[in-house]
Amino acid sequence: MADTWTAIDFETANQDRGSACAVGLVRVVDGRPVERHSTLIRPPDPVRHFSHHNVAVHGITAADVAHAPAWDAVWRRILDFADGGALVAHNAPFDMGVVRRACAHTGLGHPAIDYACTLALSRRTWRALADHRLPTVCAHIGHRVTRHHRADADAEAAARIMIAAMSEHGTTSLAELSRAAGLRLGRLDAVTAPTPVAAPSPVGPAADRFDHWRRAAETPMPQACPDADPSGPLFGRTVCLSGDLAAMDKPEAWRRVAEAGGHPARNVTRTTDVLVVGSHAGVGKTAKHRRAETYRERGQRIDIITEAELLSRLGMTGA
Known part of the structure; x- marks a missing residue:
C-alpha cells in the first residue's frame, strides 16, 4: 500500500490562528511529490483584519485576498487534496491550530487528522544544527528556500525535510519514521459542532x-x-x-x-x-x-x- 501524505503550510492575517490568508499543499506518494496546490484565502469575518506585523512577514494584504475563496471552500479543497492522509508541517501545532480555529470561526467541523511535525523531527534527526528553523534545516539537506513565508514554498520545504529525514533514518513511511525517531504522530480530534471562539482585537499602532x-x-x-x-x-x-x-x-x-x-x-x-x-x-x-x-x-x-x-x-x- 502506498505511503501518502500531504505537506501543508498556512499564513495568517493577524495574531488569531483562525485568520488563514494563504495555504500551500504538496501531496507526496512513496517519497515523491506528485501534486501541488496553493491559494490565497479570505479570512473568516471575525478575524479578517491584517496586522502590520503579519503583512511585513508574508507580504499579503487585505486587497490581495478581497476576491479569494473563503475558508469553507478552501477547507473542502484541503480535505479533498489530502484524501484522508496525514498532514505534515514545520511546527505542525501551529498549522493544526489554524484548522481548529478557522473551522470554529466559520461553524465548520473537521474529521480526525493525523499529523507529523518536521520541526520536532529535525531536532531528533539533525541534532548538531545551530537551530531547526525551516531555512536552516533546508540548507542542511540541500533544498534552497527562495521565498520563505510563502505558503507554497514553505509547504514544499516541509515535504523535502520529511523526505530527507526518511532517507536519513532508512524508512519508507511516516509510521516507520515516527518509530525510528522516537516520535509519535500527532492527532487532531474530530469536531462535528465547533464551539465559537472570541476574536481578538486588532493589533497595531491604533489598537487600545x-x-x-x-x-x-x-x-x-x-x-x-x-x-x-x-x-x-x-x-x-x-x-x-x-x-x-x-x-x-x-x-x-x-x-x-x-x-x-x-x-x-x-x-x-x-x-x-x-x-x-x-x-x-x-x-x-x-x-x-x-x-x-x-x-x-x-x-x-x-x-x-x-x-x-x-x-x-x-x-x-x-x-
Missing part, C-alpha cells in the same frame, strides 16, 4: 493598549502539550514574558510555549526557568526583569532572553 492588557489578564493559561518534543529547548521549562512582543501578543506566545511543551507563567517565581524580555513603555528594566536577576544572584538558574531568542527556540524566524 489597555484592551490588550485586559484580554491577556482574562486569558486562561494553556497547559503544556504532553506530546511535544521532549528534546525541544522549552520542553518542561517554566516561561514568563515581560513587556510586549512585536511578533505576537501574550496569549499567542503562551499558546506557542505550551505547544512546545513549556509551562507559560504570568509572574517570575522560584520555579521560573526562562524570562523573555520584550519592549515596554517605561524606563529601565521591568519589575519581572529585576526580580529574575535577584533570583539569579541567589543561585537560581533563569535564562533571560530576547524575543528573537524565543522565536528561535520556538523554531520560528528569529535569532
Whole structure:
C-alpha cells in the first residue's frame, strides 16, 4: 500500500490562528511529490483584519485576498487534496491550530487528522544544527528556500525535510519514521459542532493598549502539550514574558510555549526557568526583569532572553 501524505503550510492575517490568508499543499506518494496546490484565502469575518506585523512577514494584504475563496471552500479543497492522509508541517501545532480555529470561526467541523511535525523531527534527526528553523534545516539537506513565508514554498520545504529525514533514518513511511525517531504522530480530534471562539482585537499602532492588557489578564493559561518534543529547548521549562512582543501578543506566545511543551507563567517565581524580555513603555528594566536577576544572584538558574531568542527556540524566524 502506498505511503501518502500531504505537506501543508498556512499564513495568517493577524495574531488569531483562525485568520488563514494563504495555504500551500504538496501531496507526496512513496517519497515523491506528485501534486501541488496553493491559494490565497479570505479570512473568516471575525478575524479578517491584517496586522502590520503579519503583512511585513508574508507580504499579503487585505486587497490581495478581497476576491479569494473563503475558508469553507478552501477547507473542502484541503480535505479533498489530502484524501484522508496525514498532514505534515514545520511546527505542525501551529498549522493544526489554524484548522481548529478557522473551522470554529466559520461553524465548520473537521474529521480526525493525523499529523507529523518536521520541526520536532529535525531536532531528533539533525541534532548538531545551530537551530531547526525551516531555512536552516533546508540548507542542511540541500533544498534552497527562495521565498520563505510563502505558503507554497514553505509547504514544499516541509515535504523535502520529511523526505530527507526518511532517507536519513532508512524508512519508507511516516509510521516507520515516527518509530525510528522516537516520535509519535500527532492527532487532531474530530469536531462535528465547533464551539465559537472570541476574536481578538486588532493589533497595531491604533489598537487600545489597555484592551490588550485586559484580554491577556482574562486569558486562561494553556497547559503544556504532553506530546511535544521532549528534546525541544522549552520542553518542561517554566516561561514568563515581560513587556510586549512585536511578533505576537501574550496569549499567542503562551499558546506557542505550551505547544512546545513549556509551562507559560504570568509572574517570575522560584520555579521560573526562562524570562523573555520584550519592549515596554517605561524606563529601565521591568519589575519581572529585576526580580529574575535577584533570583539569579541567589543561585537560581533563569535564562533571560530576547524575543528573537524565543522565536528561535520556538523554531520560528528569529535569532
